[in-house]
Amino acid sequence: MEKKINVAIYSGIIPAPNFIENLIKLIGDEKINIYLFGNKGSVKYKNSSIKIFFTPQGKIKIIYFVFFQLFRLFIFYPKKLYKLIRNYKVFTKSGSIFKSLSKILPVLNHTPDIFHIQWAKSLPFWFFLKEIYGVKIVLSLRGSHINYSAFANDSLAKNYNILFPNVDRMHAVSKKILLKAEKYGASRDKTDIIYSSLDLGLLKTYKKNNFKPHRPFRFLSVGRFHWVKGYQYSISAFANLKKINKNIHYLIITNNSISEEILYQIDELSLKNNIEIVHPDSQDKVYEIMRQSDCLILPSVQEGISNVVLESMAIGLPVISSDCGGMKEIINYGRNGFYFPSRDSVALEKLLLKVMNLRIEERERIIREGEKFINQNLNTTLIKSQFHDFYKKTTEIGI
Amino acid sequence: MKIGLVLFKTPSFSEEFLISKIKILQQGGHKVILFANKNNNFNDCEVVEMPRVSKYFFLQIIKMTLAYFTIVIQCPMTVYNFLRFEKIDGKSFRQRWENLYLGSKILRENLDWLHFCFITTALRKENIAKSINAKMGVSLRGYDINIYPLKNHNCYSGVWKKVDKVHSISYSLLEKAKKYGLDRSTKQEVIFPAINTNRFKNKKQRVSFNYKNTKNTIDILTVARLHWIKGLEYIIEALAKLESVNFKYTVIGSGIEYERLMLVINQLNLKDKVKLVGHIPHKDIVPFYEKADLYIQYSLDEGFCNAVLEAQSMGVLTVVSDALGLSENVVDGETGWIVPKRKPSLLARKIEHIISMEDKKINIIRLNAIERVQNKFNLNRQKKYFDSFFNENSFQNK
Structure with missing residues (x-):
């Protein structure tokens, strides 16, 4: 019987963002144990292959926790403790020593075969696991950490250049993001492109069955208020469209409070009555609103692959996305959705009008194509086998 | 005249418009006192640091007790008037005493004018000028009018009722303030910002533009x-x-x-x-x-x-x-x-x-x-306007 692989999926917090949670739930099974390290919120997993080793919060709790973990390490893995003491710099180089140890010690007490880092900025901190303890390090190339943070931070770019070539294997969420990572020394040969996994079972229950748009026409965006989401462009486009077509409505689903920038723009363009901002308290409510909408707009200036676009396609909500990041890998223009040049609100306005004026048959065709794409390329069986293969290849390195 | 200027922090080098305002007033023979939450070693005039709020509850209680004790000894009538005006305005008991703490350093001063250099600095201090028999002025600047009221509806209603004179750095800003409730009958004056035109002088004779030649x-x-x-x-x-x-x-x-x-x-x-x-x-x-x-x-x-x-x-x-x-x-x-x-x-x-x-x-x-x-937009012109802004004799306290 094949030995089970122990994979730590590290995002820093438990539960992780939705797209990482989907991955965690998907891949833990009889072949793979999933270890989660980090500060814990409220989360329960039905899957017994998922094990949580959480770090408490609060100064006193952390001190107590560190002493307990040190004692455990001393009793069960004295060699690991000896190596840690010899390489004391790994826990003294950044911030508080206790805080660093509270992150490191649980990992040493439950050392995985593979340490899968979700956010590249954490790589410099955790790289010692490979250098000192021989743990395989894999990195997911996703989000701002690859897309733009290193542009504005020379020391981060330098760290990437040193560490990326030495990472055991990489997972890229799109072809485009791999191109970016290659500039920092990521190797194409050591990288697997695996798209995000979706909970298709759940999404199926929210599938649209009525293709006729509402009146007023309901545009929707989903995402936090952050400049990278490019809401200023969608609001400008919406405002211009409103001048010629008054029967439209724009709803933004977010999990944070509105930014001054967008608040100002909505007031400036007198759109208070036409743009609605909502904060649903569950993912189910988000999907329900998506089902009740007529078109999803993704105005971002940068993305890896937007999960909300994938979910919309699975639900049957027509999509207009900017051409940022890997979005063109998903959207086939006019076939399963539409895209416009990122930051071009004039082009977006034209597309909004185009989607509004689609005949029912055309809407249905685009929706069907979207669903087909998702079912063919992002079904859970496929993604799961891609990840299993990915981890298997990682463990075989150096054997 | 003794003019108190209220700011969040003392001006840094980049805030030349504030530094020049202080200098202009001093050159006009006025005594200027700066009230600021933070003093960054500003030496151009007397600086009084405003009371801060501690994150530790008991420390805050001690600080408030000391502030109340001092101010009641120093100027009991001012304290009485301030609390009375606050009560008339419908402030709760707690708000009244919190505001007394926040304004305690200004309330003990004998000023002719209390001028809030940003209107947001006047919030919760609307009754201070009246309590010390000073005139109250506010300056309107970009963020205070363009952004702050969007997040804090009706935030300036108390200020508009108490202010004697409003200074704006542009006409359009003044118009926008009216949208947020500034009464047209309140005295108001636009004094444009000014720069040191001797320093920013076109010394270099510029060569002609020849950008049609794409090598340029x-x-x-x-x-x-x-x-x-x-x-x-x-x-x-x-x-x-x-x-x-x-x-x-x-x-x-x-x-x-x-x-x-x-x-x-x-x-x-x-x-x-x-x-x-x-x-x-x-x-x-x-x-x-x-x-x-x-x-x-x-x-x-x-x-x-x-x-x-x-x-x-x-x-x-x-x-x-x-x-x-x-x-x-x-x-x-x-x-x-x-x-x-x-x-x-x-x-x-x-x-x-x-x-x-x-x-x-x-x-x-x-x-x-x-x-x-x-x-x-030269400093001399601005000086003239600021002199007249504070020197007006025809004022009646509201």
Whole structure:
């Protein structure tokens, strides 16, 4: 019987963002144990292959926790403790020593075969696991950490250049993001492109069955208020469209409070009555609103692959996305959705009008194509086998 | 006269408009006291640090007790009046005593004028001036009027009722304040910002523009914090649309949106042409204007913008957005150009248009701008207006 692989999926917090949670739930099974390290919120997993080793919060709790973990390490893995003491710099180089140890010690007490880092900025901190303890390090190339943070931070770019070539294997969420990572020394040969996994079972229950748009026409965006989401462009486009077509409505689903920038723009363009901002308290409510909408707009200036676009396609909500990041890998223009040049609100306005004026048959065709794409390329069986293969290849390195 | 100016913190070097205001008042023979939450070693006048709120509950209780004890001993009637006015305004018991603590350092002073240099500094201090028999003034500036009320509805209603005179740095800002409840009958005066026109002088005889020859490089400059309200992202988008124009764009200023701007610069392949040089002390800024051919201030909102005045005074051709105060700062087609905001395509076309203009026409605009700034926005003129702002005798306390 094949030995089970122990994979730590590290995002820093438990539960992780939705797209990482989907991955965690998907891949833990009889072949793979999933270890989660980090500060814990409220989360329960039905899957017994998922094990949580959480770090408490609060100064006193952390001190107590560190002493307990040190004692455990001393009793069960004295060699690991000896190596840690010899390489004391790994826990003294950044911030508080206790805080660093509270992150490191649980990992040493439950050392995985593979340490899968979700956010590249954490790589410099955790790289010692490979250098000192021989743990395989894999990195997911996703989000701002690859897309733009290193542009504005020379020391981060330098760290990437040193560490990326030495990472055991990489997972890229799109072809485009791999191109970016290659500039920092990521190797194409050591990288697997695996798209995000979706909970298709759940999404199926929210599938649209009525293709006729509402009146007023309901545009929707989903995402936090952050400049990278490019809401200023969608609001400008919406405002211009409103001048010629008054029967439209724009709803933004977010999990944070509105930014001054967008608040100002909505007031400036007198759109208070036409743009609605909502904060649903569950993912189910988000999907329900998506089902009740007529078109999803993704105005971002940068993305890896937007999960909300994938979910919309699975639900049957027509999509207009900017051409940022890997979005063109998903959207086939006019076939399963539409895209416009990122930051071009004039082009977006034209597309909004185009989607509004689609005949029912055309809407249905685009929706069907979207669903087909998702079912063919992002079904859970496929993604799961891609990840299993990915981890298997990682463990075989150096054997 | 003894004038108290209320600020969040003492002015830094970059806030020249505040420093010059203090100097102007001192030159006019007034005694100026600065009330600020934070003192950054400011030595130009007496500074009184305002009471701060401690995050530790018991420490705060001790601080409040001491403040109450001191002020009741020093000026019991002022305290009585202040609490009475607060009660009349319908403030709760707790609010009244909290506000007494916050205003305790001002309440013990004997002032003729209490002037809040930003209207947000007047919040929760609306009854202080009346309690010490001083007149109350407020200054309207960009953020306070353009953004703050959007998040805090009706926040200035108490101020409008108590203020004796309002100073605005532009007419458009004043109009917007009226939208938020400023009474038309309240005394109000627009005093434009001013610059040291001797320092920002067009010393260099500029060579003629010959940008039609594409070998030439046009130097473009913006002085602004890296913040969304400055519209820098739109400028960079516009520059990417320029056809057959060689340019170098320099942004002076630091701020929270460095990452955002670096992304757009990289995405639009402008890394070699656009430089974010960070903060440059105001005293070292003149050479940048001397080098620049074109100055762009494409803000989404501005109270007025001193940097635009400095650029014009230095003879740099200036393009601005139509945001509030900027359209009073520049006269479109006469002293510079105004482009509707959030329209990078229009901005790009305007830059190309300027480049294609005849030298003669361009120089007329340049000279008009220099003349207008030298005549209308100099410190002497501002001094005269500030003197009259505080010297008015016909006041009756409300």
